[in-house]
Amino acid sequence: MKHTQSAVSLKFFLHSSFFLIFISVIILCAFSNLPLQAITHDYTNNTKNSRSTIKHESDAGIIRISDTSRNLELVIDYSTGCKITQLNIKGINTLSESGIYTGFTTKNEIYNSCVLDKKINVINIPEGIRLEGITFGNDTIQVDETWNFVLHNEKIIWNIQRKYNKTTELEEIEFPRWNFADLSIWKGGIFDNGGMVWCKYLSGINDTYGVHTGGVTLWNPQSGNGLKIAAQPGNNSFIASKYSLSDKKEFVCTHLVTDKELKQRYNLNRFVRGKADVFSPFSVKTKNSEINLELQYIDYTAIYSRGVLPGIDSEAVRELMNTTGRYGVVDNGIIGANGWTTNWKCLHEPFFAQIGMALNDKNYTRNFCATLDRERDYAITEEGRVLSRWHNDDSDQMPGTYDYETGYYEARWGYTIDSQTGYIINTAEQFDLCGDIDWLRSHKKSCEKALDWLIARDSNHNGIFEMMNNSIDEQTASDWLDIVWASFENAFVNAQMYEALKLWADCESILGDQQKSAYYKSVAKRLKSAFNKPVDQGGFWSPDKNQYVYWRDKDGSIHGDNLVTPVNFAAIAFGICDNQDRISRILDQIESRTSEENLFHWPLCFDSYKREEVSNRNWPFPTYENGDIFPTWGYLGIRAYVAYNKNIGLKYIRNILDQYKKDGLSSQRYSRKTQQGQGSDILAGICTSVTALYRDIYGIRPKWNRMGLEPNLTKELNGTSFAYTHLGTEYRIELKEGDYRIGTENFSVRSSRNFGIFPNGKELIFYPENKESMALILNARENRKINLHILDWNPDYYTWSTNGTGKCEFELRGLLPGNKYRISINGNNKILKAGKKGNIRFKVNEKSDTTYRIEKI
Structure with missing residues (x-):
């Protein structure tokens, strides 16, 4: 018995001593930065409710990091270089063989972390792991990086610190570069500026989309899986990212962190075909550069759920709004409808705040505030004229109007006066979304200038506001339908003006300027009276045709009595027409003719313009803006029908959702004859019939x-x-x-x-x-x-x-x-x-x- 007790005591002493030595070595390493592999091979985050782990296979040079639920796992290979070889979502690797790595490109050479000459140090840090000594480059330019990975329940936080050995100019950096297997891994990515990248539009090798933001949520609607990457640069740095299709058919996302905001390499292009170098060269300095990346698996269908929507395809609503609805975000401070593949924005479109209302994304709302700020600062002339467009180059400009720094200009088709009303309507409705009175006040002078500029355009003092062209002989446009020669007194623009006056009068009241509020209300009242007069008395109502005509030339001739839908819808939707008999005559006529042709949505007009009233491109009828289907103005139709017959409005909402499931609404317009998509210039405004579902059916106000x-x-x-x-x-x-x-x-x-x-x-x-x-x-x-x-x-x-x-x-x-x-x-x-x-x-x-x-x- 004594012998046994002595043996047990000795065994306990030896084990205790070993334990004390082990703890001492751990403490010593913590202070001396000795390599972790010399101490331990596994690390488990055992905080409350956490089972996230780090497994270190030091012999193989492999580190495996997983989140709490095992939905997200990273596999890091540092055996010969340093890169992430697997990004597993629910056990399935999403990466190509290229993996995820960091790097940079000079004019002549490409360097990255995939192959390194020196051995990497792996060190234990609180709730994570650090990789030091990631050094690559040449004798002239070299970087030294440290990668830190920290586990925080469902997030894997990846911090990259980089130091350049000299100040120099670079062509590209990968900070990091994510190489996903192919375009089918994700449908797209939702940006933290409210926009999105739609993978199918990166169809050619090196097609590239570059934006000045870093956060993205990648998603796959079939699996319901999503990967959220929250990206933040270090202090006093700027972040950008680009998305492209590599020559290996990989879907590539690249983050860039620089001292100054990156400029575009090709004019103002955010998207370029066949060129991966979308950003201009830039300088780097010897100071530290840093990026913090929070990686998290998300259940996309839950996070982006549209709720329970009986009678409506909620999945189609979700996908339509997350693709077409977001597609108009070109970049920070540039939200339009033509979108990022064509690098275009039309300021003469009044529905962007409404899209934000339906998206219900604080990032989109914040970005649209910035967009309107840019318009206020760069797109309004001293006298109050709002320029009509933004584009990446001057190819569409009215000669001499393009600003090569900002991208704003007048379109070559003519002065589109609805840019005045579009700016006002968007600003007023955006204020309701952001609730920032100081922001609204910052737009007071510019909105007044824009309104007053158009109010002053009433040379005959009849209460109707005039365009800058006088007749069809000038062959120029005055509104969104830019190859229809609407001129002088334009009903479409004046209906929008009525809405703009009403909305801005309310804003003036909120800002405490009751005098201005009363003034704009009185102007609106006079406009309404003039607008509704019969055509032979100077108004726009045609008793013979039971419709509002489109425009009147300065010589008094009437044009556009071919049942132009946006004109008549706008009159009803904006309330300038509140005569129930007229509303019935217009809407019954439109519904009857749409049903007769079995059209899935309303055309821009039902009968042909006269030959001299339109551009050659609009002939013969039905072609383009002379009779084709442009769903962009769907919200006006839904709003017009809701108070008259809700079921008709719902029918066209469902039709749009059905069309989305067929082709993704990836068209500019639809042929009247075939109802097939036409045009490569995709319009985000096609989603507005669904934004009207939220505003005018569900009543979200x-x-x-x-x-x-x-x-x-x-x-x-x-x-x-x-x-x-x-x-x-x-x-x-x-x-x-x-x-x-x-x-x-x-x-x-x-x-x-x-x-x-x-x-x-x-x-x-x-x-x-x-x-x-x-x-x-x-x-x-x-x-x-x-x-x-x-x-x-x-x-x-x-x-x-x-x-x-x-x-x-x-x-x-x-x-x-x-x-x-x-x-x-x-x-x-x-x-x-x-x-x-x-x-x-x-x-x-x-x-x-x-x-x-x-x-x-």
């Missing part, structure tokens, strides 16, 4: 100070439910015919009519009909969730109920000042008098579910 809801549902859409984020608050929307709900973390509001809400901590403001003329303010004095049910709200009385118990304070604004009101709380009455500002206040300690009724005495 975000305002600068509230979340609004104004639905137009049909029974087949009952049960619609989705999340929507506005001004930092996530709302849960639930819709049925005559039963609408918005919920937040602290409040739920239910009503059978339109309304808006603004939650602020324990306070909730309810806006009846989503207007600011009245407001019910509820302050929950205790920490409880309150469900507010609006039972009835009309001019004579207001009733609502709440559930639960606790103290609440109510204030009702918008009443008649000095008038007495009877307040009934669960049948108990009391009388209160409205104050000078038309408000009453009262407190209640709710003991159970409570019903309130307020009526004027």
Whole structure:
């Protein structure tokens, strides 16, 4: 027994001593940076709820890093160089044999981390691993890199630090370069500026798209897998990225970090065919350069879910908005509709903020604010003329108008005056999305200049605003239909002007300029009166044709009585036509003729223009803008039909979604004869019929100070439910015919009519009909969730109920000042008098579910 005890004691002593020595060596290495492989081979992040791991096979020079759920794994090979050889998504490698590596290119040579002369040091760091001594280059220019990998639950954080040995000029850098197996791995990537790369458009070797942002979420809709790469450069550095098809048919993503923002190599091209070097050469300095990459697997179908959409193909909605809807983002500060493959933006398109409303992406919203800032700063002349376009080169310019630094210019087809109205409409609607009054104020002078410039163009003082061309003989355009010779008094532009005046008058009121607000409202009122007069009295209404004509030349001749759809839709959608008989005559006629031809969407016009009214390219009918289908103006059609016949509007929304599933809506237009896609100039505006689904069917109406809801549902859409984020608050929307709900973390509001809400901590403001003329303010004095049910709200009385118990304070604004009101709380009455500002206040300690009724005495 004694012998056994001595043996056990000796064994325990030896094990204890070994353990102490082992710990000492670990501590020594931590302070002396001894190679980790001399100590241990595995590292597991055993923090709470974490099973992410690092496995180090030192003999093979392999490191395996995986996230918590094993959805994402990196395999690093540093045996002869240093690169990531596998990026496994749910066990499947997405990379080509080239893997992921870093590098740089001089005028004559290419260097990268794939083959190295020196041995790499691998060192343990808290919750991660470090690779030092990644050195490559030549005797003239050399870089030294350190790669740090840190595990943080579902994220693998990759930090790359680079130091150049001298200041020099480079052609390219890979910081890093991601080589995915082929174009089928991902459908595309959603950028952190709201845009996207669509892999199928990188169809030729070295076709390349370069943007000034680094973050991207790559996705595959078939598998539902997504890879999110959040990328941030080091301090005082700039980041860019480019996407291309390599000569090995790989889908390549390359990050670049530089001291100055990169410029384009080929004019202002963000996208180039057959050339991988989209960015200009740049200088690097000896100071440290750094990038931080957060890699995370995402469930794409969950993260980008459109919710439960009965009667609507929600998957098609999701894919349409994430491709076509985002395609118009050319770069930071450049959001258009023609998109990045053609490097074009038309300022005479008023629907970009509406696209942002439907996308509900804070990155797109932020970028469109920057876009409008650039337009304000670079695309508006001193006298207030808004230039019509941005392009990568001067090939489309009106001679002498192209700015080679900014890319803005006047189009060679003529002065398209709807750039004035497009800028105003987009700015006003963008303000509702961003809610930034200071931002709106920064556009006050420019918006006034743009409006006033067009207001001044009423030489005959009849209330209708004139274009810069006078007749069809000049063969120039005045609006979006740029090879139709609309001139002088243009109904399409004037209908948009009416909308712009209304929206901007509201903005002036918010900014406190009531005088300007009243002025623009009066101008709009006069325009509306003039617009609706019969053609023989100087207006645009044709009693004989039951339609609004397109334009009037200065000599008084009438043109465009061939049932031009955007003209007539705009008149109804923007409210300049509110005559129900006229609305019925126009919309019944359009629906009858569209159905007769069995068209999936509305054409630009139903009958031919006269030969002299259009460019040669528009002949014979139906061709191009003379009769073909341009779905870009779909939102005007949906908005026009919704108040008249919701089912017709829904039909064309579904038709667009069906067409997307057939061809991705990857066309400029569709042939009237074959209904097949035409043109290589893809238009992001084709998504607007679906943006109208959110605005005009689901009734999503975000305002600068509230979340609004104004639905137009049909029974087949009952049960619609989705999340929507506005001004930092996530709302849960639930819709049925005559039963609408918005919920937040602290409040739920239910009503059978339109309304808006603004939650602020324990306070909730309810806006009846989503207007600011009245407001019910509820302050929950205790920490409880309150469900507010609006039972009835009309001019004579207001009733609502709440559930639960606790103290609440109510204030009702918008009443008649000095008038007495009877307040009934669960049948108990009391009388209160409205104050000078038309408000009453009262407190209640709710003991159970409570019903309130307020009526004027």
